[in-house]
Amino acid sequence: MIRDTATLLGRSLRHIARSPDTIITTAIMPVAFMLLFVYVFGGAIRTGSDSYVNYQLPGILLITIASGIAYTAYRLFLDLQSGIFERFQSMPIARSAVLWAHVLTSLIANLISLVVVVLVALVMGFRSGANFWAWLGAAGILVLFTLALTWIAVIPGLTAKSVDGASAFSYPLIFLPFISSAFVPTDSMPGPVRAFAEHQPATAIVNTIRDLFAQESVGNGVWIALGWCLGVLLVAYVLATVTYRRKIA
């Protein structure tokens, strides 16, 4: 199974290498949001932190992943459309290899996009004194978040009837960080909105990454963030696997 997955992963990575625009377009929107928030709104937002670039970067990274996984659904959908999916299914290869190749491709493509966004943030003045372990922790949470969202993306990728349908699911995910602590402190929000913002996954994840970058204690928030990532990952994985089994049965 590992061998088949590696072969198919090589194929998908060639796709990305030959159309690097998917990585660029994934990074463009988050970078545009970052410019907008830092240079337009940022001056008016009181966050209690010295640097607004530092404050908003974790939220931007989540938006990057949410827009990147739309391409995962898109690539899977195209494989089904073109008939090459059926060719693979009629061959003596591990049944799950086709899905895992797409999932790993999604992970690699998103990590590249994240690096691009972080580089732009560095140019805009983002600085962190975080040590290696803090960076590793932040990267680990982003990897888990990417995997969770990727397994969500597999479901519309397998079931969509049109290209638009395959990527539309990502819009609410892209907007989730806006109703969180990603760009403004939650205590400035009215009651019900604040209640939602403080109990949704983006806030826990954003706060944890922000604390890691700022070399502050992450406290209990890290467990809530990990709980959300692993919980969503598990549920999405099970649902995607069931959808896949139904598809190939």
Next chain:
Amino acid sequence: MTLRQPSMLAGMSGEAIRVHGLEKSFKELRVLRGVEFEVVKGSIFALLGSNGAGKTTVVKILSTLLKADGGAAQVNGFDVGTQAAEVRKSISLTGQFAAVDEILTGRENLVLVARLRHLEGAGAIADALLERFSLSEAGGRRVATYSGGMRRRLDIAMSLIGEPPVIFLDEPTAGLDPEGRIEVWAAVKELAKGGTTVLLTTQYLDEAEQLADRIAILHEGRILVNGTLQELKRLLPAAEVEYVEKQPTLEDVFLSLVGSRK
């Protein structure tokens, strides 16, 4: 009214595909209503029918992509329901739309399939097939730049990797120009010469006539007739002798003007 020669019932060893009482419904729509046929090893068998007759459904069940609701089917001696993995080792499927990767080159497509079949020397296998299907020059180009006929040839070449004993070709010439069709026909004949069993579906009568050792007509989910071309012709009243001027067909004219490659 199935036509069968006694010699065709020789026994299991002679048949690469056995289909018995196959049934399949999609919600209320009964697509297959008890399909029966057998395909002798090393022969070309054509499943002829109009759109929606159920041809693709039969091929999908035989290639383990769909599960039948009823009946049984064996490919190369293995049951498609309970021994799916063994069946997949015995077959190759060329679906209705050329299932090739457009972003990869022709050669990369062949190498990909050879690797997935765990074969040694994937590069050499790819080069040999490119040569055999007159694609050597195009091998380094992306498939997105290929013509319909070239894609189909590449598609069929991909199906030959690993030399599976049974090959399914679902409408192999749909959407091709006359030259492309002749190229594909030549490739299919080549296959059967090598001892491969070919089951092809088509809605073109002349294609079945050109290629198939036996022809079965699938209509509304049942096999109406099954026999050799000669047997099927005998179903109609004996031919009357008439004198008619031999007119070239439009295809003859077209091919002589554009200069067929074969």
